[in-house]
Amino acid sequence: MSSIYNFKQVNNALACAGQPTEAQLKQLADENYQVVINLAMPTGKFALPGEETIVAGLGIEYIQIPVVFDDPQLSELLAFINYMDQHAGKKILLHCAANYRASAFTGLYLFNKGELDTMQMQSFIEDVWQPDDIWQQFIDESVQYLQEVKSGN
Template identity: 30%
Template structure:
């Protein structure tokens, strides 16, 4: 089996079927294919200076399905989270989910692990903070993320 490419920014293996990271570079496409990844979900904006141009085309050339859910860093919405959940539930596995820093992704998986998969909150948070902790007291602009990951009523 091919070893995990730990030199990809923010690389994290969550399970045998799920890996995450920050931005991908050109050479990473073939590396993901070698790992057996069958789907990539991208939460970053195409307009980000570090975004991989033509990412979907490059992944398709390797036989990897591509789902792009552009999440503005300053405005994550419930619709983004629902699209993320749908991609994970209906797309092929193994799946690799990424953004630019693995911050959006870690927050999305925190909610999924805690609210859907029933992972105890401290365990779900420990996975998230390996990448990022959206603490509004540290940076006020992260308040939108603190709200986004807060438990929802209902």
């Protein structure tokens, strides 16, 4: 699957990437992916027309959480974390247009699960891209929120 733009294998059950093509989606089915979560806008410049129908036709569950690139929201991250928890144990591909949103959400998810500390999470994200000011603020505020929730504050 490394042919998908900015593909990053996280572990045996999770990968994040940029927008897959229809042929690459078919490869996901061959590799037993069970869930595709798309953070890109459904009609964006890089969107695959009919992606939801294509994915469903392959027997893969499709979830869309449209995240406006210049305005990511904590509610979208929390919805993503919820979907990830609901689908624990399944093989999941998280994608967006270029793996910028997806890598940030994946890093924050892994941080929330205690699999990465803040420095490891930042490095995970920066392995794909250098977040701009909007995204760095979103990441920082999300970390703070997730830490407060864990500590019960």
